[in-house]
Amino acid sequence: MTLAEIQALDQVDPLAPKRDEFLLPEGVIYLDGNSLGALPKRVVARLAQVVQQEWGQSLIKSWNTHGWIDLPQRVGARIARLVGAEPDEVVVADSTSVNLFKVLLAALELRPGRKVILSDIANFPTDLYIAQGITELLKRHELRLVSKEEIDKSLDEEVAVLLLTEVDYRTGYRYEMAHLTRLAQQKGALVVWDLAHSAGAFPVHLNQAQVDFAVGCGYKYLNGGPGAPAFLFVARRHQAATRPFLTGWMGHADPFAFSPEYLPAQDLRRLTVGTPAILSLSALEAALEVFEGVDMALVRQKSLQLSDLFIRLMEPLAARYGFQLATPLEHARRGSQVAYRHPEGYAVMQALIAQGVVGDFRAPDILRFGFAPLYLRFEDVYQAVQRLAQVMQSGLWREARFQERAKVT
Ligand SMILES: *Cc1c(COP(=O)(O)O)cnc(C)c1O
Numbered sequence: 115m116t117l118a119e120i121q122a123l124d125q126v127d128p129l130a131p132k133r134d135e136f137l138l139p140e141g142v143i144y145l146d147g148n149s150l151g152a153l154p155k156r157v158v159a160r161l162a163q164v165v166q167q168e169w170g171q172s173l174i175k176s177w178n179t180h181g182w183i184d185l186p187q188r189v190g191a192r193i194a195r196l197v198g199a200e201p202d203e204v205v206v207a208d209s210t211s212v213n214l215f216k217v218l219l220a221a222l223e224l225r226p227g228r229k230v231i232l233s234d235i236a237n238f239p240t241d242l243y244i245a246q247g248i249t250e251l252l253k254r255h256e257l258r259l260v261s262k263e264e265i266d267k268s269l270d271e272e273v274a275v276l277l278l279t280e281v282d283y284r285t286g287y288r289y290e291m292a293h294l295t296r297l298a299q300q301k302g303a304l305v306v307w308d309l310a311h312s313a314g315a316f317p318v319h320l321n322q323a324q325v326d327f328a329v330g331c332g333y334k335y336l337n338g339g340p341g342a343p344a345f346l347f348v349a350r351r352h353q354a355a356t357r358p359f360l361t362g363w364m365g366h367a368d369p370f371a372f373s374p375e376y377l378p379a380q381d382l383r384r385l386t387v388g389t390p391a392i393l394s395l396s397a398l399e400a401a402l403e404v405f406e407g408v409d410m411a412l413v414r415q416k417s418l419q420l421s422d423l424f425i426r427l428m429e430p431l432a433a434r435y436g437f438q439l440a441t442p443l444e445h446a447r448r449g450s451q452v453a454y455r456h457p458e459g460y461a462v463m464q465a466l467i468a469q470g471v472v473g474d475f476r477a478p479d480i481l482r483f484g485f486a487p488l489y490l491r492f493e494d495v496y497q498a499v500q501r502l503a504q505v506m507q508s509g510l511w512r513e514a515r516f517q518e519r520a521k522v523t
Pocket residue numbers: 209210211212238240241279283308310311331344
């Protein structure tokens with residue numbers, strides 16, 4: 115495909131105007147929105163307003179006058195649309211890890227007598243660590259870790275909860291959410307889906323798939339900013355029976371009654387814990403306004419076009435330099451990222467970042483490229499592959515400075 119043909123794709127892209135809503139550094143091609151989403155312009159203005167007016171001038175009155183107290187549910191309702199849930203089924207709080215602790219514990223409580231948490235051995239480590247912590251706490255569960263191919267046949271009557279991340283953070287492999295949810299429920303298990311690499315990247319249909327519980331991340335495709343609060347989903351049918359175990363005052367039925375006895379809120383507020391991080395929540399709320407009126411089916415369509423184009427342009431490079439595609443070619447099995455294995459993956463990625471193409475590296479050998487359809491152009495994909503070709507041709511990646519590992523990779 116020629117550059118002119120690729121530029122023509124940008125000309126007809128219905129999402130092209132969205133790019134203007136982001137502040138992107140000059141000359142940088144950002145293929146890491148799957149790890150830290152770019153900065154929406156409106157966040158800058160919103161934060162200034164919250165800091166100067168709401169905090170600075172209205173001070174503590176803002177809990178009421180500026181609706182700070184309702185932010186966890188208000189922002190949750192915005193995310194609900196993106197993940198196929200009802201507004202009262204999603205709440206924003208804490209981190210993904212902490213939310214997983216809360217919902218996994220509650221889900222296990224709903225399946226007394228069953229002892230297995232089933233997950234993918236390649237699942238994101240924090241998910242596995244949280245599950246391990248819970249088995250140590252409860253002392254009557256077992257974490258069963260298997261490969262993707264073995265999930266189906268490992269679902270048996272012992273499984274209490276099937277815990278999966280819809281899109282594999284390394285390879286970009288996407289599970290069949292509805293199918294696996296049905297299979298797990300047929301065996302009497304509950305499902306907990308982690309949507310860290312799904313929410314904001316493509317349409318998610320939690321209720322259509324009859325999902326029980328889910329958690330997800332605010333700072334990846336939702337662009338809420340570094341360390342943005344995360345979200346959790348509990349299907350309405352489970353809410354009354356979902357027991358909170360991190361029983362903080364914000365989850366109390368009446369926090370300002372200051373009663374000595376804990377009584378959970380009727381609604382999903384029961385899964386919130388302490389005082390919400392208003393600055394971070396305000397940033398996330400503003401970031402979500404970018405999605406207003408956006409057809410997520412169009413986002414998915416563009417995401418696949420971007421990753422298809424990348425894979426196609428990478429073919430000659432992959433053959434010449436030994437990049438091994440780790441991402442499924444089948445659209446239904448692919449998230450919004452493309453990964454290649456390469457034995458020198460770390461140094462190659464550092465050299466590429468020095469050339470202004472920001473992707474990332476995941477041990478042991480994965481180069482990861484994320485495609486955020488709201489701010490990437492087709493031409494960016496073309497330029498990224500051009501610059502990678504230069505890095506490989508010139509042998510730039512061999513320089514010692516690209517071998518040094520930083521604290522965060
Ligand atoms: C990014 C990510 C997380 C992040 O968890 P935090 O607690 O927000 O740091 C969790 N799960 C998956 C699958 C992720 O990709």
